[in-house]
Each structure stands twice: as structure tokens, then as C-alpha cells.
Amino acid sequence: MKALEVSGLKKSFGGVQAVDGLAFSVEEYETLGIIGPNGAGKTTLFNLITGLYRPDAGEVLFFGRRLDHVPAHRLAHLGITRTFQNLRLFNGLTVSQNLTAPILGMHGYGLSSAVFRRRRYFKQERSAEEKAHVLLEFFQLADKGSLGANNLSYGEQRKLELARALSTNPRLLLIDEPGAGMNPREIRDLLATLRQVKEHFRLTIVLIEHQMGLVMNLSDRVLVMDFGEKIAEGTPAEVRKDRKVIEAYLGDELKTC
């Protein structure tokens, strides 16, 4: 079954064609890596899938269901979550609340339960906290639950962002440049974490990344974008050898890989 199917997708900003007739699909439980030089349209693609932008043309299907015209805040309910290139945690909240907020967004209680503190309020609050705790334990953040999110180190904040994206039990996880701004050691750590996520949660993953090591290691398939178009697609091994890819993107880096 295809988890995500994109066809003829187009989006332009002024004169710039950010995404130009892109088509690809992702099988359920598959991990697709998307690479491409800066400005290739990768993040625009994510914003189109997650409803932050409306496409000029084309369509996005999620398990056969059209996503355009689904409001952006419904996507998490359908089973799509994402992480952001530049961290976007809820910094005024605690680490634990960063997870309970999305969880309570999925399994909530009504206004009267909240105001009058009915039994349902306590039940749902407790189960959200328990669920958050389990996730924090998975990411080795359990002892930091009551800290402010902005008190975590950069690497921990990245982990928390991943935990938050997993908190709503998504079927499709979009990861936008998790390795941005990390040193080689942190990257190794991140790779291990992402591998664990892949093994532990049965998910479909689309990963945008500049760090070749990460993409080639994690992805089942790799799609290469340039100027808003797909220039190559295949297994990591195939893509590495593709002449167009070498010209457009990998260049010298290929020798060092």
C-alpha cells in the first residue's frame, strides 16, 4: 500500500518555480530520503504536504486520500507529523508538556470536564503524562521532563522534537534536516536514535537531509531534487553512481563518502 503519493505537484513563488511537476510515491513502512542542493525545493515540498502551502497544481494522496483542502491542523489527526529544520519547540512549556499538548490534542476532553474538573479530565491528563513519560524514556530524556524545553542542549532539543512528532502515533513522519547544525559526534548519535525510531515504531518516514552519511544509511530509497524537479531516484547505491546526481549535487563529496 502506498502511504504517500505525490503527482504533478507545482508551486511557484513570484517567478521562482520552487516545485515543478514533482511526482513520487512512498510505500508503507518505507524510508525515503530526499536530497538536493540548497533551494532545490525540499522544504517547500514538506510545506506542501503538510498543508502550510497550497499547491498551484498536482495532488498529494495519503493512503489514497487527497490532502489538499484538508486544513493544516487536521493532518496530525490523520496521522502525519513532522519535525522542523530550525527547531520549533514550545519553549515556554516544560519538556513533558511539549509532548502532552499534542497528545491531549488527539485524545481530549470537553470544556466542562476542564472547567469543573470532572473525572475525565484527570483520566486523560494522567494517561497523557504516562504516554509522554514512556516516550521521554525512549529518548533518554525522562529525568528532564520538568525542565523548560529551552534548557535542553541542542542535541536533546532535536530528540525532543522527534519525540513530539511521535507523540501523536503518526503513520507518516516527515523529518526536515535533523542534522542541521550538528557536529560529527552529534550526527552519529542522531543516526543511532533515528535507527532506533525506525526499528521501534512501525512508520513510513520521509527524510530531508544534507548529511550524506545520514541519508544513505537510513533510507531504503533516495530521491534527488534540483530546481524543483526530480533528477534521480533509486536505492542509495544507485543514486551514488548516477551521473546527473554527481553533477548537480554530490560533486567532490562523492570521493570522500
Next chain:
Amino acid sequence: MSFFTSAKRFLLCSIIAYLILKGLFLSGFLTEYIQQIILFSFIAILTSLGLNVIYGYTGQFSLGHAGFYGIGAYTAAYLGAVFKVESIFSFLPILFLGGAAAGIVGYAVGVPILRLRDDFLAIATLGFGILVRVLLDNSDRAIEILGGSRGFIGIPKIVNLEIAFFTMVFLILVTRNLIFSRYGLFWQCIKDDELAATAFGINTARMKLMAFTYGCFLAGVGGALYAYLYSFLHPSNFDFLRSIDFLIIVIVGGMGSITGTIYAGLLWVTVIEGLRIGLPAQALEFRWVLIPIFLIMVMMWKPFGLLARRESKFLGLGKGE
């Protein structure tokens, strides 16, 4: 339902505070004027708490809060005059209706303007506040009894210590329960990062509107109490400068702290009115030199307000049991 049992500590503190105040009021130690100021401080706290929900928790910068306060006051006074309200029991529904009117107007205004952000929202709400002032100034042309720029006179003085104090306590408790529920959590998410909040399933437009409507409701209840405390309304009590008063209380107390609003509300009314009593008559205008200096000092000493985002454990204003 554990509305009361989950707030034992806060209710205990409230009852002790009430008994002390009641004792003071009965002792004849406090003049009528000072009693009125004390009751007014509860109104200021309640109204500022509404602004704290809108601005401090949800991050929607509103400069028109006094407009909603005025709508509550005039609605309650008008309905009271129409239905000849003179007793406490018939006053309670009027109190609620004053809040509801402000909430409904807040909702109607909020639908178009809450898509604006930061400074743009500030300008739009500022405009709304001025609009309300102008409408109140000319209100006698449509409805004679509202009095226009001459003021609304002859409102019975019904608000006493019990009504003002327990309305405040009750609504603080409702606000606390909202803030420490998923709704309060969503509001704070929106303040921190609206886009991320959307990506994690929060209907931000709806939640912002809800916070705004509720905040306006609190302002309306505050206004209704004001009308029946002072028994006279004038449009100048509901203009832009009054909005700034509430904004100062929220910021001095701490954006996103109920406790902070309570302390700052008491402090603000004490400072303004205390200086009026304390300073010699010829130096009265000197207040407006002292107060800004005081504000600058508070902001340098505690840039996030007296309590920042914390709540007092002593008052039992945390999440509770």
C-alpha cells in the same frame, strides 16, 4: 466533579482573606472611600486576568481591553435599568449578561481581526477601543438613558464585599482550571509557536478566538461589577488609557501567571490610590512622575514581571490535585 475539592488550598486562603476583610470593613476602621478602592482592586484583578488570558497566555497583543470592560459595564447598567434590578439576586444574572455581552462582541470582533498578529493586532484592537469610546460618547442619541458624554447616572449600588470578592474568587478558579487544562496548554503552544501548534493538531484559529472571547467575558464581568460599585459610568473610564492600566498589571505581574496578576492588581491600585492619599494636595500630579519611575525600576529588576510564568504554591494556584 471536583471543582472545589481540587482547590482546597486556594479556597482556604480566600476564606481567610475574606474574614480579615470583613472584620476590617465592620470595624469602622476603613472609610467608605478606602472600602470602595479595595473592591475596585478586585475588579482590576478580574479584568486584567482576562487580558492575561488573551495576551500573557495566548500572545495576542490587545490594546482595546477597556472597550470590552466598558461594554460589560454599560450592558449591565442598561439591563439593570430596564428590568429595575435592585436586589442582589436579580443582580447576579445581570452580572453574567454583562460578561456575556462583552464575550459575544469579543467573538464577533475576533473572527476578522485575530488573524492579525503582534503590532497589527495591537493597532486593530486599539481602533476597536477608540470606537467603543466614541460610541459611548454618543450613545444618548440612540438610547437616552445611556447618557452619552454626560455619563450614565442612577445605577443602584449593589456590589458589596461579598459579591466582588467571591465573583473574583470563583472566576480565578475557573481561569486556573482552564489554564491547567488542555486548552491552557494549547494557548501557550500558540504563544510560543503558532505554526508548530498547527502542525501538531491544534486548531489555532479556534483556540485564539476562545481565549479572546473568554478574556473579554472576564472584562465584561469586571465592567458590570464596576457599574454597580460606583453607580455612575462615564465613557472616559473606558478609554485607551484604562486599557494601558490593565496591560501594566499583566506585564508587572508576569505574562502567564494568575498569581502575578493578583499581586500586581493589588499593588497597582494601592500605588495609584495610596499616593493620592499619601501625597500632599499640591503635589498630587507628582504621582505621574513617581509611577513611571516605579514601572521602569520593576522592569529593570524583573523584566518578565514579578512572577514571570510561575504560580504561587502558597495560594494553591498550581495545577492542583
